[in-house]
Amino acid sequence: MLVTITRSPSKISGTITAPPSKSMAHRAVLCAALAEGRSHITNLEFSKDISATLGAAAQLCARVRTGADDAVVEGLGHFVPLAAPVDCCESGSTLRFLIPIASLTGQAVSFTGRGRLMERPQSVYEALYREQGLRFEQSAAGLTVEGALTPGEYRLAGNVSSQFISGLLFALPLLSGNSTLHLIPPVESRSYIDMTRSVQAAFGVQSHWLDENTLAIPGGQHYHPCDYTVEGDYSQAAFPAVLGAACGGVTITGLAPETLQGDAAILDILRRCGAVFTRTAEGISFEKAPLHGVDIDLADCPDLGPVLMVLGLLCEGTTVIRNAERLRLKESDRIAAMEAELRAVGGLVESEGGTITVQGCADRLHAPAGVLHGHNDHRVVMSLAVLALSTGIPLTVDDAEAITKSWPNFFEAIKPLGAEVEYA
Numbered sequence: 001m002l003v004t005i006t007r008s009p010s011k012i013s014g015t016i017t018a019p020p021s022k023s024m025a026h027r028a029v030l031c032a033a034l035a036e037g038r039s040h041i042t043n044l045e046f047s048k049d050i051s052a053t054l055g056a057a058a059q060l061c062a063r064v065r066t067g068a069d070d071a072v073v074e075g076l077g078h079f080v081p082l083a084a085p086v087d088c089c090e091s092g093s094t095l096r097f098l099i100p101i102a103s104l105t106g107q108a109v110s111f112t113g114r115g116r117l118m119e120r121p122q123s124v125y126e127a128l129y130r131e132q133g134l135r136f137e138q139s140a141a142g143l144t145v146e147g148a149l150t151p152g153e154y155r156l157a158g159n160v161s162s163q164f165i166s167g168l169l170f171a172l173p174l175l176s177g178n179s180t181l182h183l184i185p186p187v188e189s190r191s192y193i194d195m196t197r198s199v200q201a202a203f204g205v206q207s208h209w210l211d212e213n214t215l216a217i218p219g220g221q222h223y224h225p226c227d228y229t230v231e232g233d234y235s236q237a238a239f240p241a242v243l244g245a246a247c248g249g250v251t252i253t254g255l256a257p258e259t260l261q262g263d264a265a266i267l268d269i270l271r272r273c274g275a276v277f278t279r280t281a282e283g284i285s286f287e288k289a290p291l292h293g294v295d296i297d298l299a300d301c302p303d304l305g306p307v308l309m310v311l312g313l314l315c316e317g318t319t320v321i322r323n324a325e326r327l328r329l330k331e332s333d334r335i336a337a338m339e340a341e342l343r344a345v346g347g348l349v350e351s352e353g354g355t356i357t358v359q360g361c362a363d364r365l366h367a368p369a370g371v372l373h374g375h376n377d378h379r380v381v382m383s384l385a386v387l388a389l390s391t392g393i394p395l396t397v398d399d400a401e402a403i404t405k406s407w408p409n410f411f412e413a414i415k416p417l418g419a420e421v422e423y424a
Helices: 022-034 048-060 092-102 123-131 162-174 190-202 234-247 262-272 302-314 325-329 334-344 378-391 400-405 410-417
Strands: 003-007 014-017 036-042 062-066 070-076 109-112 135-139 142-146 153-157 179-184 208-211 214-217 227-229 250-253 276-280 283-287 295-297 318-322 348-352 355-359 395-397 419-423
Touching (some): 003 378, 022 070, 022 162, 022 190, 092 142, 092 162, 123 162, 153 162, 162 190, 234 262, 234 283, 234 302, 234 378, 234 410, 262 302, 302 318, 302 348, 302 355, 302 378, 334 348, 334 378, 378 395, 378 410, 400 410
Antiparallel strands (some): 003 419, 036 070, 109 142, 276 283, 348 355
């Protein structure tokens, strides 16, 4: 699908509500599925990723009934025989969270996916499974695991995706004995690990830090059903936040002031860039202010990378984004994808490994020669929409349907801010 995003003649202004946190929703659905009994999860956005996790839960161990923005998940208290592979769509969280859980089922479990999902590395799990003599087979067509993980000592690199650590956190408390996770420093994305632990605690499962690199996970635990409300998503709110910082007039509602989400760092990053905003009970309101480049560490908030590259173009001076290596292993190589599209409008962007350097050049940007490419990546598409609205340069972007992966209503949500969206 092609979309053309144009800024309306009037200035950017209006209020937008942050969608529910995808990260929190994944975790709540799985905890509810692993419990025995009825849980009610409210404030859900049925993106493709969350739908994949709900579908997997229904396939493995739960009955699921969805409403307009909520779901009732009734955990069966046991796993059911699988008649087909578990389809994770393009959701890396779904796949990586479920692999250790699959080891509890007493059967071979196969996973399928779309896009680049089966190309994304799973070497952390593969090594653990091989060490324990369990089956782990991965190909471009899918991934199959079989055999039960055992309680005990686990050692993982702390700079891998936190999804691997969270996956083990879901499964290890259900084993008969205690386990310990030793994370080899540096530990990145710690906020995502604590997010997992927080949601688990709401469902009655506990773990604790022995020190900053070691997690103790008591065995023999049980998930308990509960009612859970998903908070607003800072990673998605980053898109209107950058727009508001550049243009002013934007208010974002639905974001919890106290949060474990690492992507809440967007507010500190924008403040350091010179953004002016106030937080009230009604929301976060941005005023127009001159912006300047800063040094940004993405280790704990990698999902912010694409829109921060757009921000760099809108700032005076140089923006340096560090520890961005994992962006190359997402739905697209997000560094290469954003470099290509930003250069097409005159952006000055360079990268080396996981370091990205962006030169502020908002006054020199121009309309591209043709259609920009969304690279089948929701965060690339939404970042390019922010670029169009911030600069006033109409942009036509392909693969626009990629937004359904995380924020299906994105284009409709930005219209009240002054966006004109034409679909083709």
